[in-house]
Amino acid sequence: MKVRVLLFARLKELAGVGSLEVELPEGATLADVWRAVQSTAAGLGAFRHPPLMVRDLEYAPPDTPLSGGEEVAFLPPVSGG
């Protein structure tokens, strides 16, 4: 299955890309997507903490299962205001 992944701010810069598509086996979770993204973008190694994880515009825990076609996002700590 495929999911679209978005990265923002510091994560986007470390990865060198703000959007990518990831292919994963059925039953993969958000944490699996993060591992896959880290393995394709070496620069993310500099980000040592787990990011905030988002599935279809909602914060979700790392063990959230995916069914394919979702929009996933990984976010550094927010700093708006």
Added chain:
Amino acid sequence: MRGKEAGIYRIVDSPIDLGELVESVSGQGIGGIATFLGSVRIENEGKKVLAVEYQAYAPMAEKLLWKIGQEARQGHGDLRISMVHRVGRLEIGEISVGIAAGSPHRREALSAVAYAIERVKESVPIWKREYYADGSAWLGPASPPPPGSAQKKGKPGGLPPE
């Protein structure tokens, strides 16, 4: 604007119009309107800031602004609230975030604005990057996490100011 929920919940890339925000929470039953504006400060933690850049995950941010608005209205069905956050490059003194709340009585309007800005800062997917004379940094969490789980702030480096 009419109706119980006519609030504005928006990420914008142009200057924030306070008049529009106030108008959106005004009405014949409103007796008090409170506003909050966040502006770009020239100094942060001892460093001189030349300019800032805000980035947002806009569809999620607008959804969360709406959600915070509904939280603020819990138990105050006649409260009106609007929230706008700007993205892109902002100069010192420019307005980055604007919140307006209108209510039959002042107390609810004042506390709704105070509540909303705290929730915006802690949960809405928006990031600020500060530009200095010697580089730039994405800022970390608004309130520091407990010791042991501390996330480091971004280190200076990256693109110079435009």
